[in-house]
Every structure is written in structure tokens, then in C-alpha cells.
Amino acid sequence: MNNLEVKLPGMTLSNPIIPASGCFGFGYEFSEYYDINILGSFVFKGTTLNSRYGNPNPRIAETYAGMLNSIGLQNPGVEEVINCELVKLKKVYHKKVIANIGGSTEKEYLESVKLISKCSQIGAIELNISCPNVKDGGIHFGLNKDIAASLVKAVKSVTNLPVYVKLSPNVTDIVEIAKAVESAGADAITLINTLIGMRIDIKTGKPVLANTYGGLSGPAIKPVALRMVHQVYRNVSIPIIGVGGIMNASDVIEMMYAGATAVQIGTANLIDPYACKSIIEDLPKLMKELKINKISDIIGGSHI
Amino acid sequence: MSEEYLIKSNQEIAYNVFQMTLIGDTSKIKNPGQFMNIKIDDNYENFLRRPISISSYKENEMTIIYKIFGTGTKKLSYKKSGDLIDILCPLGNGFTIKKNTRKSILIGGGVGVPPLLELAKQLKNNKMDFDVIIGFPSHRDVFLENEFKKFSESIVVCTIDGSYGEKGNVLEVIKNKQISFDYYYACGPEKMLHALVKEGYIGQLSFEERMGCGFGACMGCSHKTIQSYKRICKEGPVLESSEVYIDE
Ligand SMILES: Cc1cc2nc3c(=O)[nH]c(=O)nc-3n(C[C@H](O)[C@H](O)[C@H](O)COP(=O)(O)OP(=O)(O)OC[C@H]3O[C@@H](n4cnc5c(N)ncnc54)[C@H](O)[C@@H]3O)c2cc1C
Numbered sequence: 220m221n222n223l224e225v226k227l228p229g230m231t232l233s234n235p236i237i238p239a240s241g242c243f244g245f246g247y248e249f250s251e252y253y254d255i256n257i258l259g260s261f262v263f264k265g266t267t268l269n270s271r272y273g274n275p276n277p278r279i280a281e282t283y284a285g286m287l288n289s290i291g292l293q294n295p296g297v298e299e300v301i302n303c304e305l306v307k308l309k310k311v312y313h314k315k316v317i318a319n320i321g322g323s324t325e326k327e328y329l330e331s332v333k334l335i336s337k338c339s340q341i342g343a344i345e346l347n348i349s350c351p352n353v354k355d356g357g358i359h360f361g362l363n364k365d366i367a368a369s370l371v372k373a374v375k376s377v378t379n380l381p382v383y384v385k386l387s388p389n390v391t392d393i394v395e396i397a398k399a400v401e402s403a404g405a406d407a408i409t410l411i412n413t414l415i416g417m418r419i420d421i422k423t424g425k426p427v428l429a430n431t432y433g434g435l436s437g438p439a440i441k442p443v444a445l446r447m448v449h450q451v452y453r454n455v456s457i458p459i460i461g462v463g464g465i466m467n468a469s470d471v472i473e474m475m476y477a478g479a480t481a482v483q484i485g486t487a488n489l490i491d492p493y494a495c496k497s498i499i500e501d502l503p504k505l506m507k508e509l510k511i512n513k514i515s516d517i518i519g520g521s522h523i
Numbered sequence: 524m525s526e527e528y529l530i531k532s533n534q535e536i537a538y539n540v541f542q543m544t545l546i547g548d549t550s551k552i553k554n555p556g557q558f559m560n561i562k563i564d565d566n567y568e569n570f571l572r573r574p575i576s577i578s579s580y581k582e583n584e585m586t587i588i589y590k591i592f593g594t595g596t597k598k599l600s601y602k603k604s605g606d607l608i609d610i611l612c613p614l615g616n617g618f619t620i621k622k623n624t625r626k627s628i629l630i631g632g633g634v635g636v637p638p639l640l641e642l643a644k645q646l647k648n649n650k651m652d653f654d655v656i657i658g659f660p661s662h663r664d665v666f667l668e669n670e671f672k673k674f675s676e677s678i679v680v681c682t683i684d685g686s687y688g689e690k691g692n693v694l695e696v697i698k699n700k701q702i703s704f705d706y707y708y709a710c711g712p713e714k715m716l717h718a719l720v721k722e723g724y725i726g727q728l729s730f731e732e733r734m735g736c737g738f739g740a741c742m743g744c745s746h747k748t749i750q751s752y753k754r755i756c757k758e759g760p761v762l763e764s765s766e767v768y769i770d771e
């Protein structure tokens with residue numbers, strides 16, 4: 220028995236490590252570095268119905284223990300993803316992948332979900348209602364519980380795949396939204412997307428990002444992510460995928476104690492392409508040290 | 524590909540400009556103009572890696588030249604011979620040597636000059652005819668002049684303030700001296716690169732963008748070209764003049 224195994228709706232993962240959307244391209248970029256089949260699964264770049272270029276440059280800024288991005292969902296559009304990116308991926312990755320889907324209108328979300336659901340490589344949909352970088356898109360659905368719930372309901376009615384809903388931390392009450400998407404039929408919740416922030420260049424007095432604001436990610440946001448996973452775990456019964464600032468095996472254990480069934484790793488991949496590989500290799504050693512037998516035993520362990 | 528390299532030397536060669544020689548694997552480097560992404564340290568203050576061009580390389584040894592710009596490059600300048608440093612290398616496409624040129628010219632501005640050194644070496648090895656023109660703000664900023672002389676007799680140095688060599692920016696000096704060429708390779712500030720494209724000359728140019736990863740995963744460095752968008756870290760940093768888009 221593999222003691223790293225965890226179960227998400229529709230997917231059994233050989234370990235809880237999932238590279239996060241936007242930080243792992245379409246996967247094959249990383250197969251130059253290692254065999255990506257060792258991953259539990261991964262989430263591909265946020266995809267919309269039509270291609271998007273995203274926001275103007277600069278769209279990356281550095282912060283202490285993290286970074287800001289204002290990419291704005293640059294992607295080639297769902298058809299191109301299916302016909303091109305997933306074909307390239309198939310050559311190097313033989314497990315199921317999680318499809319991160321964004322959009323500006325309900326119609327757009329539904330069209331994309333319908334198209335991507337026909338693809339046998341997809342194991343689950345991750346509904347991105349939390350991208351802070353797209354005007355009147357994505358996040359608009361994630362800030363209001365009723366709008367979020369009605370989108371989830373509509374999406375569930377057009378796909379047979381499990382639907383994981385990725386929530387924004389930029390809200391006053393995360394529990395309220397989590398409960399609303401759970402009642403609307405979400406199969407799991409991914410927490411958290413980036414926190415909105417900014418930096419100013421003191422030589423010019425102007426914002427560093429051309430878009431002014433961007434999403435903060437990296438170790439700086441880990442305590443916020445842990446807190447939200449912990450709060451939501453108390454209030455919903457569907458599985459939670461914990462994301463935010465995870466850099467190493469200890470962070471994985473911490474996130475799972477807070478209530479995560481699996482974790483996503485974002486920014487860590489950008490500064491070290493081997494980050495997920497190292498974490499997967501380090502986990503068994505750390506578990507032994509901490510006398511954890513099966514990793515699934517610790518999910519929500521901090522709540523007792 | 525992320526590997527520890529051993530610092531052989533790290534010395535100031537012009538005002539706030541350092542040359543660092545690194546020992547480690549260079550077997551994957553394909554072209555001059557490729558770059559590396561350097562982890563400054565394990566401290567989370569300089570969280571992202573810093574992209575720096577490979578200036579020259581041979582078996583198990585490569586050299587970079589960087590200017591102190593902010594805190595990351597400042598910390599890099601404190602590194603000592605014998606220190607180990609974590610580097611992703613090589614990244615990007617680099618320059619492709621164009622065959623059948625009558626006479627080409629290497630055009631460098633400031634910290635865009637370093638990658639042209641390896642290119643000069645390779646053009647000379649290919650017995651191709653070329654000139655070099657490099658520009659800096661002032662005399663104290665000038666570097667690599669003597670190194671280029673090993674590969675070309677024809678090198679022009681210019682300074683904006685005229686304190687050394689020809690006065691003016693590289694494009695002004697090219698015009699004033701009526702330097703002729705049928706192809707160019709350029710690296711320097713975006714303003715200089717765009718000016719070259721607008722003149723209608725044909726060649727290859729190396730661009731910069733802020734980078735999240737340096738190896739194609741984040742879309743942070745996406746750069747508009749005439750046909751599409753290219754990731755400067757992956758399909759760049761070198762673009763053909765015919766694809767450069769200028770927004771006015
Ligand atoms: C492909 C490429 C090759 C380069 N080659 C060289 C070289 O050979 N020699 C050299 O001196 N410089 C080179 N640069 C520029 C160099 O990357 C920046 O000067 C350096 O990142 C500044 O870091 P800092 O910590 O000193 O500055 P800070 O301002 O503290 O850096 C803050 C953030 O902005 C980024 N940043 C700042 N300026 C630039 C820039 N011009 N381009 C990209 N990112 C930037 C940093 O990487 C960091 O993430 C190159 C840049 C690119 C993209």
C-alpha cells in the first residue's frame with residue numbers, strides 16, 4: 220500500500236502533490252527537467268473560451284518571500300489547448316490532468332467546460348472564479364456567494380467530470396462562499412488563489428506592474444492560506460485542496476493538518492523547476508521522522 | 524539543469540560592473556546570447572532568480588558580466604571566489620549565426636554588450652567579416668573593449684557624454700561614420716533596439732522582460748511580436764528584426 224496515496228473526487232492520486240495552475244504551463248515544459256508522471260496530478264494554465272494575450276508588461280514584480288503577477292490569463296483558448304497543448308502533453312504524461320477554466324460570462328464558462336469535458340485526458344475541472352487580474356471576469360463570480368453558486372450549478376449540469384471550485388481569498392467571509400458552492404454541487408474546493416497587492420518603484424514613484432495591482436503568491440501568503448483552509452474545513456464536508464506558499468515537504472504536512480486532502484504548489488516551481496520532485500522525494504523521510512504512517516491520516520488533524 | 528556552479532572569480536571591471544567566472548557544466552549551451560537564471564541566495568528577500576546573459580564560455584567554464592542595478596545584483600557582487608551558486612542554464616534561443624553575410628556588425632549598448640563577446644569569437648572562428656560598435660554612458664562605464672580587439676580590428680567605442688571614444692549613441696555614430704553592413708546582431712536598451720528596427724536594417728536583436736521563471740512556465744515575459752506573442756525566456760530573448768513590433 221502506497222502511504223502517500225490520497226483520494227479526490229474522481230481521482231486517486233499516488234501522492235498529494237499537484238502543481239498549481241499558471242505555474243506549470245501545460246506540463247511538458249517541465250518534462251525537460253524530470254519525469255512529470257511522478258506527480259499526483261497537475262493543473263494546467265487557466266484556459267478561456269477564446270485566446271487571451273493578458274495584461275501589458277511588466278507583469279511580474281518581486282516581493283519579500285513572494286511575487287506579484289498580473290498575467291491576466293494569457294492562454295491560447297480552449298480549442299487550441301485541446302488540439303495542441305494536450306496533444307503535446309500526452310506524449311510525456313500518462314495520468315489525468317485537472318483543467319483550470321476561467322471566463323467572463325456564464326455562457327463562456329459553460330462552452331469551455333463542455334468542450335474540455337470531451338477530452339479523455341481530463342480528470343476534473345477546476346473552476347477558476349478567483350483570477351484577480353481580469354476585469355469583469357473570473358473574480359466577479361468568486362466574490363458573491365449567490366453568483367458563485369449559480370455558476371457552479373450551471374457548470375455541474377453540463378459536465379460529468381468532478382468540479383473543483385477555486386476560491387479567491389479577497390473576500391470578507393470565505394466560509395460563506397465555500398458553503399454556497401458546496402450546496403450548489405461543487406465536488407471539492409481549491410483554496411487559495413492569489414491575494415491582491417501592489418509594489419511601487421521609488422525611483423519613478425509609479426506602480427511596478429503596468430496593471431497597477433497583481434496577485435501575491437509564494438511563502439508570504441502561506442499563513443493566510445492555512446487559516447482559510449482551516450476555517451473552511453470546519454464548515455464544509457467536501458475535500459479541500461490547499462494552495463498558497465508551499466515550498467517544501469514540511470509545508471505540505473502543515474497544510475494537510477489544516478484540512479487539505481491534497482495540495483497545490485505554484486510559485487515554488489518558478490524559482491526551482493525541481494520543487495515538486497524534491498517535495499515528493501522528501502515527504503516519506505519527513506513522515507518517518509514525524510511518525511506519520513499514512514499521509515491521509517493527518518488530513519484535518521489539527522482540528523481535534 | 525539547476526546546478527551548483529563554483530565561482531572562480533568575481534571582479535569589478537568598470538564602474539559598478541562585475542565580471543564573474545563560473546566553473547561547471549557548459550555542455551548544453553548552444554548559441555551565443557543564451558542566458559542563465561541565477562538564484563541570489565536562500566534568503567527570501569531576493570525571491571526570484573536574476574536573468575544574466577552568458578558572455579563567453581568554453582568547456583566547464585563560463586563568464587558573465589553584470590551591472591549593479593538593485594539589491595540582487597548588489598548581493599551578487601559580494602560573492603567570493605570559492606562560493607557555490609545555484610544557476611539554471613542555458614535558457615532561451617540565443618543568436619543564430621547568419622550565413623552568407625558580406626559584412627555584419629555587432630551593436631551593443633551598456634549591459635547588452637556582454638553576450639556579443641561570445642558571438643564575436645564564433646564569427647571569427649567562422650572566418651566571417653564583422654565590425655563591432657559598443658556604447659556606454661561615460662568613460663568609467665566602458666568594458667570589454669580589449670577583449671573584442673582579439674576578434675576584430677574594427678571596433679568603435681562610443682560614450683553619450685563624449686568622455687571616451689566617439690561621442691553619441693551607437694546609432695548616431697553608425698550614421699556619422701557611415702559604417703556599412705548588410706546584417707546586424709544587437710543587444711541593449713529597448714529604445715536602441717527599436718531605433719535600429721525603425722531604420723530598416725535587417726538583423727537579430729536580444730530583448731529583456733521581467734521574468735517569473737525563465738524557462739517558459741509562467742507567461743510573465745510574454746512579448747508582442749508582429750505575428751504573435753513570444754516568451755522572451757523561451758522563444759527569445761533574440762528576435763528577428765522582421766518580427767519586432769513597435770507600439771507608438
Ligand atoms: C535575458 C536577459 C539577459 C540579461 N543579461 C544581463 C547581463 O548580461 N548583464 C546585466 O547586467 N544585466 C542583464 N540583464 C538585466 C538583469 O536581469 C537585471 O539588471 C537584474 O535582474 C536586476 O536585478 P536587481 O536585483 O539588481 O534589481 P531589482 O530592481 O532589485 O530587481 C527587482 C526585480 O526586477 C527584475 N528586473 C530588474 N531589472 C530588470 C531587467 N532589466 N530585465 C529583467 N528583469 C529585471 C529583477 O530580476 C527582479 O525580479 C538581463 C536581463 C534579461 C531579461
Ligand SMILES: Cc1cc2nc3c(=O)[nH]c(=O)nc-3n(C[C@H](O)[C@H](O)[C@H](O)COP(=O)(O)O)c2cc1C
Pocket residue numbers: 239240241242264265266288290292319347350385411412413435436437438440462463464465483484485486487735741743
Ligand atoms: C504567474 C502565476 C500565474 C497564475 N495563473 C493562474 C491561473 O491561470 N489560474 C488560476 O486559477 N490560478 C493562477 N495562479 C494562482 C496559483 O495557481 C496559486 O493559486 C497561487 O499562486 C498561490 O499558490 P503559491 O503561493 O504556491 O503560488 C497563478 C499564479 C502565478 C504566480
Ligand code: FES
Pocket residue numbers: 733734735736737738739740741742743744745754755756757
Ligand atoms: S519568465 Fe516565465 S515564461 Fe518566461
